[in-house]
Every structure is written in C-alpha cells, then in structure tokens.
Amino acid sequence: xxxxxxxxxxxxxxxxxxxxxxxxxxxxxxxxxxxxxxxxxxxxxxxxxxxxxxxxxxxxxxxxxxxxxxxxxxxxxxxxxxxxxxxxxxxxxxxxxxxxxx
Numbered sequence: 536x537x538x539x540x541x542x543x544x545x546x547x548x549x550x551x552x553x554x555x556x557x558x559x560x561x562x563x564x565x566x567x568x569x570x571x572x573x574x575x576x577x578x579x580x581x582x583x584x585x586x587x588x589x590x591x592x593x594x595x596x597x598x599x600x601x602x603x604x605x606x607x608x609x610x611x612x613x614x615x616x617x618x619x620x621x622x623x624x625x626x627x628x629x630x631x632x633x634x635x636x637x
Contacts (some may be wrong), residue, residue, distance in 0.1 A: 560599040562627045566614035571626065573604045579623060581615065589622035597630035 569581040577588040588604060596602050607626075612634040616625045 560595070560627070562614050563616065566616050566627065568612070568614055571607060571611050571613045571615070572609045573607045577604065579604060579607070581613070581623070587622045589618045589620070589624040592622070592624050592626070594626040594628065596628045597633070
C-alpha cells in the first residue's frame, strides 16, 4: 500500500471514530428526571411547574446536539440539572431507550 493510500485510510478511520465518539454522552447520576415543554422565551415547564432557564443553559437532544428551547418537542422526557439559584442549566432530551430505563 502506498504512503498516500495508507494516510487516506488512517484519515477515514479517524473521521468514522470521531463521529462515533460525538454520539456518546454521559448524563450525570444527580440529574433529575422530568417531562419538559417549552413555554416561552427562557421559560420551560418541567412536570407541570414553570422553570427559568439559566443564562447559557444547554439543551441537548437524543443525538447530543445542542438545540434551542423552542425546538424542544412537547411533553419530552428529560434529565436536567439546576444551578444554585434553582434555574435549569443543563438538559438532556432522552432517547426512547434512555426514557425506558430507570
């Protein structure tokens, strides 16, 4: 195999593994479970209670991509963390498999 072909195989392998790593995510054990929906602006509702999103809050979909609050589907199973002020700072939208686990 020529050096160029070997290099291209290595680059392709790196790209494939990088895509696989990007799909891995770890949700902290202390993250609470709930059902969330977007209300308006920086307000969401979790388990029927209005909650404010913290400045810089991150919401990640089941593929671990960051989504804006308005893109959250209604009645979505999530795990979330709050900051010391009680504002929601990180949210993970659960996949069907993750939602089935408890």
